[in-house]
Amino acid sequence: MAGAAGGPQQQQQQQPQPQQQQQRVACQVFPERRAQGGSGQGLLSSVFSNDQGCQRLLLKTLQTNPYVKLLLDAMKHSGCAVNKERHFSCEDCNGNVSGGFDASTSQIVLCQNNIRNQAHMNRVVTHELVHAFDHCRAHVNWFTDVRHLACSEVRAANLSGDCSLVNEIFRLHFGLKRHHQTCVRDRAILSILAVRNISKEVAQKAVDEVFESCFNDQEPFGRIPHNKTYARYAHRDFQNRDRYYSNI
């Protein structure tokens, strides 16, 4: 399962009860997100963990993947320049979640025990950067408004390649006509349920309410990037945006 917006264990001040409950659910998925927040890996555990492999895959993604390079550029432009050491954390996670975005520490969690290969890392980083990008450019009420969470999950599933035809076939989900949209809905619901203690019906209702708007919000790509060619074209357009908007 691709990443979901994860919640922190950090409690710096009194917070409303529902938010605490949602954070506890997220803690169960990301057990290394300790009370003080940030990466939970100590020196001893990193020696025996998959951290080095995760870091190696992550570095290659950040340096070469066109989806990620566009997102990094867009975030820098919005005032959220990304620093690998500060904003990424490789950790072991429960279940089969691949990653998450921790809004309270502004960190992307990568589940090193569940990320299989470079292509998977590319997709997870893209997915979580969509969440980070949303956090950077909008007031997203991650814990108090399930519609906001649903919107970001719809966008992440839509734009990261999670729902490509090939990935769906590998999952043995066979469908062609408009199947992409079905996949986006289904994966958004799964991601919400991974980090929120709510019923499937509530998650489904939230996704239904926001789908039209959020499926069609394709920033910063301006299109659904079906493969690296589309992502490169989108990056080219992003780099050209000053010329574009000053001449229309």
Add this chain to the structure above:
Amino acid sequence: MADAGGWRPPRPCEAYRAEWTLCRSARHLLHHYYVHGERPACEQWRRDLASCREWEERRSAEAQRSLCESERARVQATRKHALVWTLRQSPPADWHLPLPQEEKDQ
């Protein structure tokens, strides 16, 4: 729209050509059908490419008008739906702050 003195096509003509070529490809037909359940419409990219070339060759005012109208329609199409959330005026204040663990260490 910038005035005629400083105006140039919003995209280089090569970009219109690349988009038209991509749009007409078999791969894009498959992707588009997979997402929207119908064939893509590529004619507007062809028209924009023709307008761009016409402006490059003859500085045609009609070509300029046509391109601007086409691109504005594209921008409008992306703004059709109201956003679920409010956009920020500035990035989150804590984005660059050190992690709480690092603060304790310092």
